[in-house]
Amino acid sequence: MPRFSVGQTFVALFLAANLWASAALPVAQAADYSKEHPLKVALVVHGFLGDKSFMDSAAAGLEKAKAELPVDVKIIEAGNDPSRWQPALADATDAGYDVVIAGTFDMTGFIVDLAPQNPETKFIIFDDAPDFSKCSCSNVLAIEYQTSSAAYLAGYAAAELSKTGTLGTISGMEFPTVTNFKVGFDEGAKAARPDIKILSQVAGTFDDPAKGKEIARAQLDQGADVIFPIAGATGIGALQAVRDAHKLAVGVDSDQATIFAATDQAQADVIFTSVEKRIGRSLYIALKDTIEGKAKYGTRLLLGLPEGAVGISRNAYYEKLVPAGLRAEIDAVEQKISKGEIVPETLLK
Incomplete structure (x- = not known):
């Protein structure tokens, strides 16, 4: 298979993201976001940054979004005590962020509980997905990776x-x-x-x-x-x-x-x-598509080699x-x- 540069791979993933978006109606139309009126995003890390892999990749994607998109980012490290994870996610939701992001199965149940109670908030869960047929999750976007x-x-x-x-x-x-x-x-x-x-x-x-x-x-x-x-x-x-x-x-x-x-x-x-597992890149795309009204909230995306994910x-x-x-x-x-x-x-x- 031909080798691609980082830029070429990113473009391929961006084009793939637009194809994913065409398959379902977004939760809302594009909004007028700007640096003065940014999309407010919180990433709740159930642990700490510094793992040099999974969580750091997610954080890097949000930092890239902050630098290049009309996005204001807050990264919340909830620590390793599981009793703190749900309160941290609930606090982020209550704080008025437009999008709240968390990863892995440990956080999915909390998002499933919070999503119907907060229909104006969008949630992104990465590396896991709820059963959309069994939850009121039209404001949830789930991203999984065919690793x-x-x-x-x-x-x-x-x-x-x-x-x-x-x-x-x-x-x-x-x-x-x-x-x-x-x-x-x-x-x-x-x-x-x-x-x-x-x-x-x-x-x-x-x-x-x-x-x-x-x-x-x-x-x-x-x-x-x-x-x-x-x-x-x-x-x-x-x-x-x-x-x-x-x-x-x-x-x-x-x-x-x-x-x-x-x-x-x-x-x-x-x-x-x-x-x-290019978590940061996929989160960047998800936020960009959210700003443009293209993100497929209410669905699960399974991404692999063809999408560059x-x-x-x-x-x-x-x-x-x-x-x-x-x-x-x-x-x-x-x-x-x-x-x-x-x-x-x-x-x-």
Whole structure:
């Protein structure tokens, strides 16, 4: 598949967003927003920023919107105590924001409760979706990501790069939006090397780097020489273990090698690619379409490789660590997935 620049990929995603918008009526017509009268947006993070992946990607998308659109953004870090999440979301709603955004299944139930009580507020839930047939959610836009297709590419590459024939995966928890990464990664690895061995463990948390490091060290001791943590901040510890062992890793959610490069070059050097869930980019598009009256509130969007909403990082580390022949092979596999000639397994339909 041809490689695209960041700008070209963004344009493709923007065009795709307009196609998504044509399939359903928006909740409201375009409003006259300006820098003087901006769309007021709150992102409620159930945790903290600084995970260098999932939450940071969402925040980056809102900062981009703030810089380029008539949008006023407030990011609220609700912390790791689950008892604070619903009050934080309710407080943001009561504060009069036009759009309130939250992510993952942990927050979906709260949004389902708040949406019918606040019909003038628009809600965006990313990386999960309510059952629209069972809730009064006409003012809710849900965005999900078909990550298994991108993870398939990373798994294929990981298997080919492995010298020991053993890979490791570490999941934060087991639910579809996390496990879908592993499903695609495992399938891609086995497509490349049917005899590949894949060690798997669930950490049970997204907020424990020490546990992530412990699990990764155990997998390394069992012969894994490529590890894929799908575990938020827990995964940072796993990446550190891979760094210390001078093995290879696959990043998750964001282009983690590029993120680490500014502060930990040794860490960046072992991340040969990342499976990107382009949350920030999709949120930027959702806000732009909201301003223009095109956003499909009351529906669920499932976005994947064809829309540019997921992908793998093709950066300087990818160029250095992945041989040219394998890069060409990965491009060909990606093209087949986009054309429907290869259909990776998925937990999201």
